[in-house]
Amino acid sequence: MIEVRGLTKRYRSTLAVDDLTFEVRPGVVTGFLGPNGAGKSTTMRMVLDLDRPDAGEVRIDGRPYRDHARPMRTVGALLDAKWVHPNRSARRHLQWMAAATGLPATRADEVLELVGLTAVAGKRAGTFSLGMAQRLGIAGALLGDPPVLMFDEPVNGLDPEGIRWIRTLMQGLAAEGRTVFVSSHLLSEMALTATELVVIGRGRLISHGPTAAFVDGASGSSVLVRSPAITDLVPVVQAAGFGVTPDPSGGARVTGASTEQIGELAAAAGIVLHELTQVRGSLEEAFMQITGGDVEFTAGGPPPRPPVPGAPAPGPAGTHRSEVQR
Amino acid sequence: MSAVAAERIKLMSTRSPWWTSAVAVVIVIGLTAVVVATWSPADGSVPFAVSGYFATFGMVVVMVMATVSVTSEYRFGTIRTTFQAVPNRTAALLAKAAVVVPVAGVVGLLAGFGSWGVAWLISPTSMSLSTGAEWRVVAGIALVWAVGAVIALAVGVLVRQTAGAVTLLLVWVLLVENLIGLIPRVGADIQSWLPFVNATNFLTGGGGDAGAVPSMSTMHFGPWGSLAWFAGVAVVLMAIALAVANRRDA
Numbered sequence: 255m256i257e258v259r260g261l262t263k264r265y266r267s268t269l270a271v272d273d274l275t276f277e278v279r280p281g282v283v284t285g286f287l288g289p290n291g292a293g294k295s296t297t298m299r300m301v302l303d304l305d306r307p308d309a310g311e312v313r314i315d316g317r318p319y320r321d322h323a324r325p326m327r328t329v330g331a332l333l334d335a336k337w338v339h340p341n342r343s344a345r346r347h348l349q350w351m352a353a354a355t356g357l358p359a360t361r362a363d364e365v366l367e368l369v370g371l372t373a374v375a376g377k378r379a380g381t382f383s384l385g386m387a388q389r390l391g392i393a394g395a396l397l398g399d400p401p402v403l404m405f406d407e408p409v410n411g412l413d414p415e416g417i418r419w420i421r422t423l424m425q426g427l428a429a430e431g432r433t434v435f436v437s438s439h440l441l442s443e444m445a446l447t448a449t450e451l452v453v454i455g456r457g458r459l460i461s462h463g464p465t466a467a468f469v470d471g472a473s474g475s476s477v478l479v480r481s482p483a484i485t486d487l488v489p490v491v492q493a494a495g496f497g498v499t500p501d502p503s504g505g506a507r508v509t510g511a512s513t514e515q516i517g518e519l520a521a522a523a524g525i526v527l528h529e530l531t532q533v534r535g536s537l538e539e540a541f542m543q544i545t546g547g548d549v550e551f552t553a554g555g556p557p558p559r560p561p562v563p564g565a566p567a568p569g570p571a572g573t574h575r576s577e578v579q580r
Numbered sequence: 581m582s583a584v585a586a587e588r589i590k591l592m593s594t595r596s597p598w599w600t601s602a603v604a605v606v607i608v609i610g611l612t613a614v615v616v617a618t619w620s621p622a623d624g625s626v627p628f629a630v631s632g633y634f635a636t637f638g639m640v641v642v643m644v645m646a647t648v649s650v651t652s653e654y655r656f657g658t659i660r661t662t663f664q665a666v667p668n669r670t671a672a673l674l675a676k677a678a679v680v681v682p683v684a685g686v687v688g689l690l691a692g693f694g695s696w697g698v699a700w701l702i703s704p705t706s707m708s709l710s711t712g713a714e715w716r717v718v719a720g721i722a723l724v725w726a727v728g729a730v731i732a733l734a735v736g737v738l739v740r741q742t743a744g745a746v747t748l749l750l751v752w753v754l755l756v757e758n759l760i761g762l763i764p765r766v767g768a769d770i771q772s773w774l775p776f777v778n779a780t781n782f783l784t785g786g787g788g789d790a791g792a793v794p795s796m797s798t799m800h801f802g803p804w805g806s807l808a809w810f811a812g813v814a815v816v817l818m819a820i821a822l823a824v825a826n827r828r829d830a
Binding site: 299302303304305306319320322325326329331333334336337338339340341342343346347349350351353354355356394 | 582583585586587588589590593594595596652653656657658660661662663664665666667668827828829830
């Protein structure tokens, strides 16, 4: 059980984490979702007492992290797979961690076996691929056989097999009754892994509840429709009770409708369609909807410039169009 | 204690501490051997302090080993794993000191007795080890290097970057403390308070022609007072480093 109460962290002028309150319960995988720069890693570092909060507190199984005598036996964490000395072997890396938390050196070999790194235990960690490094990090998290586990973006950069392995592992750990808290910026990944979701944007809590509910809300999807007779179509669609907003492409976006419904409406009115596309809201769009643009996109790039005449208009960022044109 | 055991594994499980320690010993012994071997009767008899001439040289190498044991943890992020395992940062960093400082002392002991031994082999008559001052030159290197390691660890914790910490230590030990003596009138007086000048005063001060720093006559302390002052500076620096490490984000 992780309890976060009023957690706040300020870096000079930016508020990285803003009065965050939530609970992570045992027995299920809880996803920690937010775009890059939302404050997920900062929050996790504060859970581990690595960063000092400006306000608020975190309790793990009822006590602050530093009040646990052997904290690695209570909380196992993988925050960054690159946190290893490249010239130290995987086995020695785990052995010093085991020693630091009062476990026998043989425990290192047990967890290496568990993550399937026995064959490379003596190799320098610097030679590991990202997938192997990730496994080594997970071995470190499992070292103390802790009831609480925390993973920061564990599937980033992994191949499909590695992703599936981690997903299965996390669900298995939760099924054993452990508290599993895992962050990601990908809603699609969290939808597959997590039962509960804690969603943050710009350091603030956006939603906290079952994953299914959030996914439904987030993909309260819309239909993009283009037609040479768009001005005739819009009143027809509105008359059927759907909301319509103009789309930058010159078409219209209909919310709350399916492509079937719009297609039938258009056919009934005898209107030609050039495009009819189900637009599934991305996580970023969901954030936009829920928070009214309260999202900090750290990926950045220069601010949007006025469109160059003649150049194709860029599509809306972060939108995935499924191919349901007819 | 488990934190100390972890630090011992960390220090021993990469090659660079072994290499730097070996280099420190070899440099001191090798250069002493060269000096004693090329000494001709025309130069007079070999001064006993020759055994400690290159102590500073080796100490700088050991200090680099000590400071890198901290800065490499910041470089590779393992310091966070360390603090995860031992959230009491004072305890975690003192555990590191409890490993690195004795290692520096043992390496100093090897260098001290090694350089005396090689000088004694070449020129047995002038290198007989008997007086307290002579013992200080030979065995004292261990104490000086141990204290130097404390300073290096503190600098590593404060600076957190290898290049910065190493540069700072080299410039401080090899340049600043020597060149400050060039300032007219006040230079020598300032110099007599500087920690590494005092370390040298402990090794070779009051022991006859020791080839010591030019301003040795103006020292405020005797040899053991100098060592205490040197150690005091190290303790104060370490206390500051621990306070800073506890306050800031890892």
